[in-house]
Amino acid sequence: MTLDGNPCYGACDLSHVTGTDLLVHIGHTPLGQDNDERVLYLPLAIDTDLSVLSAALPLLEGRTVGLVSTAQHAHLLPAAVAYLQERGFDPRIGGPTPRTPLRGQVLGCSYGAARESNAPEILFLGTGVFHPLGVALATGARVIACDPFSGQVEVADPDRLLRQRFARIERAKDASAVGVLLSTKTGQRREALARQLVSLDPAHAVLVALEEVTPDALINLGFDAYVNTACPRLAYDDGIRFPVPVLSPAEYEIALGLRSWDDYVVDECE
Numbered sequence: 001m002t003l004d005g006n007p008c009y010g011a012c013d014l015s016h017v018t019g020t021d022l023l024v025h026i027g028h029t030p031l032g033q034d035n036d037e038r039v040l041y042l043p044l045a046i047d048t049d050l051s052v053l054s055a056a057l058p059l060l061e062g063r064t065v066g067l068v069s070t071a072q073h074a075h076l077l078p079a080a081v082a083y084l085q086e087r088g089f090d091p092r093i094g095g096p097t098p099r100t101p102l103r104g105q106v107l108g109c110s111y112g113a114a115r116e117s118n119a120p121e122i123l124f125l126g127t128g129v130f131h132p133l134g135v136a137l138a139t140g141a142r143v144i145a146c147d148p149f150s151g152q153v154e155v156a157d158p159d160r161l162l163r164q165r166f167a168r169i170e171r172a173k174d175a176s177a178v179g180v181l182l183s184t185k186t187g188q189r190r191e192a193l194a195r196q197l198v199s200l201d202p203a204h205a206v207l208v209a210l211e212e213v214t215p216d217a218l219i220n221l222g223f224d225a226y227v228n229t230a231c232p233r234l235a236y237d238d239g240i241r242f243p244v245p246v247l248s249p250a251e252y253e254i255a256l257g258l259r260s261w262d263d264y265v266v267d268e269c270e
Contacts, residue, residue, distance in 0.1 A: 002017050002019075002020060004016075004017045007212075008025075008027075009231060010028050010107070010108075010187070010231075011025065011028040011029060011030055011031050011041065011187060012031060012109070012185060012186065012187025012188045012231065012269075013185045013186070013187065013188070014039065014185075014186045014187070021038065022038055022039075022040060023038055023039045023040065024040045024042060025039055025040065025041050025042065026042045026044065027042070027043065027044045028041065028043060028044075028071060029041060029043045029071045029100070029101050029102060029105070030101065031099055031187050032097070032098035032099050032100075032101065043071050043072075044071070044072055045071075045072065045073075045074075045075045046072045046073060047076070048073065048076065048148035048149065049148060050076060050079060050080055050083060050125075050148070051151075052125075052146045052147065052148045052151050052153060053080060053083055053084070053123070053125075053146060055146070055151065055153040056123055056144050056146050056153045057087065059144050059153065059155060060089070060121055060123075060144065061121060061142070062120060062121060063088065063089050063090050064089070064090045064092065064119050064120060064121070065084065065089055065090070065091055065092070065119055065121050065122065065123055066091070066092050066093070066094065066114060066117030066118075066119030066121070066122035066123070066141065067080055067081065067084075067091055067092070067093050067104050067117070067122070067123050067125070068093075068094075068104050068105070068106045068111075068113055068114045068117070068122060068123070068124050068125070068131075068135060069104055069105065069106070069124065069125040069126050070105065070106065070107075070126045070131060071102060071105055072126070073125050073126050073148065074102040074103070074104050074105045075102075076125065077093055077103065077104045077125070080123070080125060081093065092117040092118065092119050093113070093117060094112070094113040094114060094115065094116025094117040094118070095112065095113030095116055096113070097110065097112035097113055097116070098112075098270075099112065099269065099270070100112065100113055104117075106124075106131055106134070106135060108130060108131065108134060108231070108232060108233040108237070109231060109232045109233070109267075109268055109269040110268055110269060111134055111135055111138035111139065111266070111268060112268075114135045114138060114139050114141070115138060115139050119141060120141055120142065121141060121142045121143070121144065122135055122139065122141045122142070122143045122144070123143075123144050123146055124143055124144070124145045124146060124156070125146050125148060126145075126146075126147070126148070127147050127148075127149060127150075128147075129145060129156065130233065130236070130237050131145075132144075132145035132156035133156050133158050133161055133236075134236075134266055135156070136156045136157075136158045137158050137161075137162075137264075137265075137266040138265075138266045138268065142155065143155070143156040144156070161236065162264070164239065164240075165236075165239075165248075165251060165264075166261070168239060168245040168246070168247060168251070169245070169247060169251050169254050169255050171225070171244075171245045172224075172225040172245040172247055172251075172252070172255045173255050174224070175204070175223070175224035175225035175244075175245070176204060176224055177204055177206070177222075177223050177224050178201070178204050178205045178206070178223060178224065178225050178226065178227060178252075179205075179206055179208040179218075179221055179223035179225075179226045179227070180194050180197050180198050180205050180206065180207050180208060180226070180227045180229065181194070181208055181210055181213055181226055181227065181228050181229055181230055181246075182194040182207055182208065182209045182210070182229055182230075183209075183210065183211075183213070183229065183230030183231070184209055184210065184211045185211065185230065185231075187269075188230045188231050188269070190229040190230075190269065193229050193249060194207055194229040195207065197227055197229065197249055197252060200252070200253070200256055200258065201256060205227070206223070208221060208223075208226075210230070213228070213230055213231075213234050215241050215242055215243060218242055218243060218244065218246070219243050223244065224244055225244050225245045225246070225247065225255075226242075226244065226245070226246045226247070227246075227247050227248075227249060227251075227252040228246050228247065228248060228249075228267075229249065232248065232266070232267035232268060232269065234246065235247060235248045235251070235267065236248070236266075236267075248266075248267035249267055250263075250264060250265045250266075250267060251264075
């Protein structure tokens, strides 16, 4: 047995350990397009107390509500449905989708299940603010984030993130050289998109293939700005760590004047 000591960010980032007959990938569900029989996925399901939902109910403005979570808590959503129905709500769960095999499951790169709920308000059950902000941007719905560990409940407000993104777009407009990042990771390689983005401004944009997108790597490359086609979280979640603007594909189109700010969309992998 070989233990791969490299970092792993999800099912999009399978190990490159060679000489093995079977890869055991722990913690994540498979992506829909991955049917490699040599990969065994062992998702991690974490049980938590659903009492956090009681704190979320006063924040709901209507009776129709969508439910989403990450792979670690998606198995709790049926119980959450029962809890809400007993209190007169109309809970809805979307999915599965081609990229998320569990009903109600969202990824940092895929919010199809949230859209399929077709609900004006959505409860996110899980930790952190990135996923609920992504759900809000992807759906336009009002999103209440429910952290089952801390018990904290809050309405996800993407306004601050959007202001930060607008500032980075404005900075990128002055870039004389732009690197379009192409990931070499198995589930993050969006080559057709990367090449299409280079074609939008071939006089200034260059395709750059990278395994790990890190601040040091971008400093060494020396471009004035970058466009990210690897994991969408890199631009949004890690943007403050990078020395120069790292834009999403839609943000790059805004910087070039090919898309209006009113037509802003969050980056997702298909």
